[in-house]
Each structure stands twice: as C-alpha cells, then as structure tokens.
Amino acid sequence: MKNLPLVKKASGESQPFNRSKLEESLRRSGATEIDIELVVNEMVEWLHEGVTTKMIYTKAFTLLRKKKKGLAARYSLKKALMELGPTGFPFEHFIGQIFKHEGFSVEVGQIVQGVCVQHEMDVIATRSNVQRLAECKFHNEAGKVSSVQIPLYVRSRMDDIIKKRKTLPEYANFTFEGWLFTNTRFTVDAENYGKCAGLHLVSWDYPAGKSLKEIIERERLFPISILTELSKSEKQVLMDKGVVLCRQIALMPQILDSLNLSGTKRNSVIAEIDDL
DSSP states (O other): OOOOOEEEOTTSOEEEOOHHHHHHHHHHTTOOHHHHHHHHHHHHHHOOTTOBHHHHHHHHHHHHHHHOHHHHHHHTHHHHHHTSOSSSHHHHHHHHHHHHHTTOEEEEEEEEEOSSSEEEEEEEEEETTEEEEEEEEOOSSTTOEEOTHHHHHHHHHHHHHHHHHTTSGGGTTOEEEEEEEESSEEOHHHHHHHHHHTEEEEBTTBSTTSSHHHHHHHHTOOBGGGOSSSOHHHHHHHHHTTOOBHHHHHHOGGGGGGGTOOHHHHHHHHHHHHHO
C-alpha cells in the first residue's frame, strides 16, 4: 500500500490525507459511487510530497469536469462563494436571496438609525412581524476565520438599532433577530458568544444542519460564480446587476441578454444550470 504524504491545509497546518472526507465531498456533488471510487483511486496515485488541500481540490475538480460539468460545479461550491467578491457586495445579495427564498422581503445595504448613531446594515429581511438584521463578513481566502471580536461588534450595533426600532410605532409587536454570516468559518469563541448573546451565526459549516453549505445544497441556491460556462468578467456583469443565483437565471433566462452570448454558449450555460 502506498505511503500517503501529509496534506497542507490553507491555515498552514499539515494533516494526513482523509480519503473519506474526499469521498463525502464528491458524494455531495452528486457523483455516483463508481465515479467516486475512480476519482479517489486516481487521486491516491497522484498524491505527492508538498501537496495542499487547494491542489487536491483542483485535481478532483478537473477529474469531475471530464465526467460532467454539473458535478464539477457543485464540487467547487466553497471556491465559488469566495468568488462573490472582492468587495463582498455580491455576497450580501446572495444572503438576501437566501432570505427571499424563505419568504422574506429583503433590503440590502441600508443606512438605519440607532439610538446613538446611524449604521449601515448589510441585509434587512422582513416577514410578517419578524425582522432579521444581518451582517455579512466576506473573505476571499480559505484560511481566514472570523474571531469573537466580529460578533461582539455586530451585536452592539444591532442592539443600538433594535432599541431605536422598538420605540417606533411602525415596529410595534415586532420581533427582531440578529444574524451574522461568513463564507469561511468562525472561531469557537465566536460561536460560543453567538449562542450566549442570541446572535445567529452562520458559516460555511456551522451550525450543523443549517450551515451555508447545507442550505445551498439542500435548497439548490447555487451562486452564479459556480458556473464553468461563463467567464469571470461575464459573471461580474451579472453580479453588478444583483444577479447572484443560478436560480434567478433559470427563472428569467433573458437575464443573459446583457452578455451578448452566442446561441451555442447561451444553451451551454442553461444546460449547466439545469444540471445543478
């Protein structure tokens, strides 16, 4: 049996190659058990000293793409979320779309008055007499984490806004919720503070059952940055218009008109979205 090298993570730490973790990520992408075995066996033969998790991802993505583009796109989800940048503004719209999917009306990038000062709130989602105030912490590097200072700061801002809104007649009988999203991870202290302070924290893999990864895969809310048939500049044109979900294109294909795509390429984009 081949002696497998240690794998270097984005954080700089090294760990043994985890075959079952790779198998599970391929399984979530929709790959068949046969394809999973073929890809993983080829990966094991390819592994070498100095290999990183990013290199493993790239290799697995390439192998999957040879089989079916839709599978490769789903496998690249984590990277796709990091491409909702560099400003993080598209990520705010993406979170807004998640709330819309739940039946909330959504406002993005609003200036609101607190008791003490004004605040810019990334996302405000309202449904009946429930209002969610959400902040979005975007990172474009896999090793970045949000420390406890972030939810501490966010909680204080939201408390100022909520205290003010509870004095306004239009918000009589409203329930307010504070939410904080990141596309990477929170530290354990940040997660613990969120639980204690009543702040809903959502990251790539937290909380269990309701993480970004699980919400996206379960509800099929894939970002357009996941598409392999569109160039980076074409995706940026759409994101600048607030189009951040593949679902938005599926519901209104005319959204693609602004890209002046050839008929063949347009059909390929639609086919890839259908695969997702």
